[in-house]
Amino acid sequence: MLTIGRILFAVLFIASGATKLLDIPATAQAITAKVAMPSVLTTYTSQLEAAAEMPIAQILAIAAGGVELVCGLLIALNLGARFFAIILVLFVSVATFYFHNFWDLAGDERTNNMIHALKNLSLIGALLMIAGQGRRQKEAEGGYSDV
Numbered sequence: 501m502l503t504i505g506r507i508l509f510a511v512l513f514i515a516s517g518a519t520k521l522l523d524i525p526a527t528a529q530a531i532t533a534k535v536a537m538p539s540v541l542t543t544y545t546s547q548l549e550a551a552a553e554m555p556i557a558q559i560l561a562i563a564a565g566g567v568e569l570v571c572g573l574l575i576a577l578n579l580g581a582r583f584f585a586i587i588l589v590l591f592v593s594v595a596t597f598y599f600h601n602f603w604d605l606a607g608d609e610r611t612n613n614m615i616h617a618l619k620n621l622s623l624i625g626a627l628l629m630i631a632g633q634g635r636r637q638k639e640a641e642g643g644y645s646d647v
Contacts, residue, residue: 502633506578512572514569514576516572517566524562528555528561529557530599531564534598564591568588572588581633585627585628592623593624596616600616601613
């Protein structure tokens with residue numbers, strides 16, 4: 501049951517990451533609209549832009565899609581699931597802060613973003629359950645005993 505639940509849960513991140521990677525321009529545009537780079541990082545972001553020969557929003561779009569897709573797949577396959585669940589906790593926390601800042605909004609937009617923020621809070625809870633699950637000891641197989 502846990503395996504099926506973990507796989508079904510991971511589908512959300514796999515699909516979301518694939519969607520971001522399949523439409524990088526739209527993802528980069530959303531990032532540009534919501535994320536303001538702190539001026540203290542300007543030196544580093546301009547170096548990254550020069551090295552990658554693409555704007556920082558596009559780099560972040562690729563990184564966001566990659567993180568969701570890879571972490572989702574590895575959680576579904578139970579390969580380092582605890583570690584990748586923690587990575588997604590950090591990712592979802594940052595995404596919630598920048599993209600669902602209901603505290604700065606009013607009216608229907610506030611309500612809609614609060615619902616998304618609460619949904620993300622639930623996702624963080626589930627990710628923490630995956631991270632806290634721990635490795636189970638395999639039960640000893642029945643064998644011959646000394647007679």
